[in-house]
Amino acid sequence: SLNQPQPNNIVSTRSKASTEIQEMGAKMYDDAQVAKVETFMAETQVFRRTGLTVSDLASMIDIPNHKLSDLFNNHYNLNFNTFINNKRVEYVQARLEGGEWKRFTLEAIAQDAGFSSRNTFAVAFKKFTGVTPSHYISSLKGETE
Numbered sequence: 001s002l003n004q005p006q007p008n009n010i011v012s013t014r015s016k017a018s019t020e021i022q023e024m025g026a027k028m029y030d031d032a033q034v035a036k037v038e039t040f041m042a043e044t045q046v047f048r049r050t051g052l053t054v055s056d057l058a059s060m061i062d063i064p065n066h067k068l069s070d071l072f073n074n075h076y077n078l079n080f081n082t083f084i085n086n087k088r089v090e091y092v093q094a095r096l097e098g099g100e101w102k103r104f105t106l107e108a109i110a111q112d113a114g115f116s117s118r119n120t121f122a123v124a125f126k127k128f129t130g131v132t133p134s135h136y137i138s139s140l141k142g143e144t145e
Contacts, residue, residue, distance in 0.1 A: 047087035085124035
């Protein structure tokens, strides 16, 4: 048994190190993609475009479709549509908190945010905030009157 070759620990150590480096590289790449997505969203408000798809966004910011989908699923833990609807709800909240509910109908604000229907808006708003849009406005009216 002394003459049998011993397992080479150098190989397993090397492959473990290269796996860790690959994972770090993937993480840094994700951070760069996250920054790219966040910056683009903030600067262009592209989320307000009705019918926006992951393919549309991928070509706008030059990230392959599958990588962008992975980013939403793994970094944000949301699918693309939920991510976009959350951005839209944040936009609507900001407008409502700025007093826009006094000048525009909820439907007009929702449409401006990119929601295709009143129902889609109401469902997304409640899912994101925990309250209906009309309840949210009522609470704002209570604070300002």
